[in-house]
Structure formats: C-alpha cells, structure tokens
Amino acid sequence: MLRDIFYFLIFPGLLFAFAGGGFLSWFDRKVTARLQFRVGPPLLQPFYDCIKLFGKETIIPADSAQGLFFLSPVFAVAGAVLSCVLILLPAFGMTSGFAGDIIVVFYLLMIPSLSYIIGAIASGNPLAGLGASREMKLIIGYELSLLLVVAAVIMKAGHSLSLHEIIAIQQQQGAFIWSLSGILLFIVAMMCVQAKLAFVPFDIADAETEIAGGIFIEYSGTILAMVKIAKSVMLLALPSFVAVLLLGGLYFYGIHIFWSILKILGVVLLITLVRNTNPRLTTGQSMRFFFIWMNLIAVVAIVMTYIGW
C-alpha cells in the first residue's frame, strides 16, 4: 500500500512525471523557437509558470457548475499520472502486477480529455462549450485508430495483454517498428498522439485564434496550473506509450538509459516538427483524416501482421 502511494506520488508518479513532462514541454517550446529562428524560453520556464499560477487568484465563474469545474482538472491530473505510472513501471523493470494493463492504460489515457470536456461544459462559457463539442468529435475520431494500433501490437506480441511481456518480446525479437506493418502502425500512433496532446493540426478544441482557448477559456490560477500539469504529464506519458508499444520499450539501467531518453526525445521532436509545419484542420477534416485514412492504414497493418510481414 505504502509502496503504491510512493509509486503514484513520487517515482515514477506525480513528481517524476511532472519533472520529465516539464522538461519535455520546454524541449517542445525550444525546438519550436529554434525552427522559427527565435531564441526560445529558458529551461525552467514551465516550472516557473506553474509555481506562478499556484500563487494567483482562482476565479470560478458565477454561472458554472462549481464543483465539477473545480474537480475536473484534478481528475485529469490523476488520470494522466496513473497512466504514466502504469506505462513507466514496466520500463523500470517492475511488473505492475496484473495481466491486462495495456487495456487499463488505454482507458486511463482517455481520462484527461474526458475531464477537460466535463470541465469545459461545467464552466458555462459558450466558447468552452464549442471547444468541448470539438474535443468530443476528435476523441470519436482518434480513439478507434489508437485502439486498432493497440490491437495490432497485441497481435504482434502473441496475444499478450501485459506491457511487461510486450517489452520482453521486443527485447528478444527486436522492436516492432522494424517491419512493414510496424512502420504503418508507428505513423498511425504518432497521429493519434498528436491529436491526444491537442497539438497543431488537431488543436481545434483549444484553438486560440478562433475560440480563444476553447475548453480552457475559464480556467485561471491553481486549476489552470492543474491543467498545465496534466498536459505536461501527458507529454511524457504518450511518447513513452509509443516507445513501449513500437520502439522496443524503455529500460532505465546502464547504457539503456541514454537510448530510452533518446527514444522519448525523438518522438517528441517528431510531434513538434509536425506541429510546426502544419496548419490547423477543421473538425470535419480531422474526423475524415482519422475515420478514413488512419483507420485504413491501421487495418492494412493488422492484416499485414496477420500474414506475418
């Protein structure tokens, strides 16, 4: 029990995930700045931002459902941290203790988006409501594609539902990405991660220029800090999830530490590059993108996995 609380709160839970995610969000901002020939923010900027937000006034709008509005970022942080713990525990060589954890992680990764929607609807702001409806449509779009990727990975791993075993199988046979179907799955997974993080081609839900922050428009102070923490933890959790599923897993001992960090940084770098070279899609375009193209690629990859390519 005590050990579980330690896992959740300190390592590899809240504290570690926030430190790692904060570093990754700095990395993302810095790479963006360098791509635009700017200098970019200092290393500790994401942490300064969060500490500053904790010291600010928290406004709860008068016509909002106040409890839900306040609680939904807390749920978002809890879901993000739990999924991060379950993804990273096998990477540190500790089994998380049950067989179907890949399914649990898949659902836990959805909790932050769901709680953003609930919080946005509870805030009573029409622009937030618009953002919530867009986020909902986006979830309907990408969730099936991500599920197909997970299903294909499970098939590749010989119908094993445990992240620990998936990593172990990749250790013996080489990473899943080194096959034709693996490359296709990687493309689909990257697009789903992009949408889950709400980065630019798929940032319709919090489009700053059209709906002024969308689902997060009414958040301020401490609860905005919670939202930021959840977002940066997701920025660690999702690339780790991709690395565990397709890139051969993460190991944190010896020289493997270097490779694992390189894998995560590489995935984040790809996400940042896609984000900086694409315009925002409309809701219909992004749904079509996932429903038709990504699902098609994922189904082709599953068939190829079945044949054995």
Next chain:
Amino acid sequence: MFHFAGASCNNCDIEILDCLTPRYDVERFGMLLVGSVRHADVLLVTGSINKKCRTRLLEVYNQAPKPVVVVAVGACGCTGGIFAEGNTFAGPADKVIPVDLYIPGCPPKPEAMLAGIVKYINK
C-alpha cells in the same frame, strides 16, 4: 499577456506583434500571447480609451485573475495623445484601471517595449 486594443489606430498593435517575431522574441523572457484573459498575467492596453470601450476595459480588467500587471502601450494609452481633448475621450487608461507600466511612443519601438518589460521584471 493579453492584448486589449482600445480605440487604437492599430500601429501599436502591429508593433506588439513585432515583439513576437524572431528578431525580438519576447518568449526569451517567458512571455506568450494568450487567447483568454483568465490565463493572463499582463494586460496590454493600446489606443485611446473612449466612452464605448471604457466599460469594456473595466470588464476585461475585472475578469483577469489578480495580481495582474497593466501595461499602457503608446502615447494614446499613456496620456490620450492627440485624442486627449476629443469629444468621446474617457480619460487615458490609468483613469479607468491602475496602470503599472507606461511605454510611451507613437508607436513605441519593440526595443522600447522589451526594455520596459525587462526593467519591470528586474524591479
């Protein structure tokens, strides 16, 4: 920072956008333009404040989570400029809300804005 444009001639607004460009890059100091005033720590006010936008400025200020730094940018924002004796003029920004930092100029150069902001941070 959140950008409130009063009855501005848009010149200051364009110079503010210059601060975000590669040449000046205000993100070096950790500043980003945000879409919602609830996320803002800095409220930029440009242009002369007339009777119409006075109430709106007050409303935006009341919506911002405190502590918030108000920066009056440009001659019109600081003093009213050439509009100070106008019919519809409702006082420069500091008559409506407390202003922390004045950046004069018509329009102020991006260097002047950055210098003002850095001086305020180091204060």
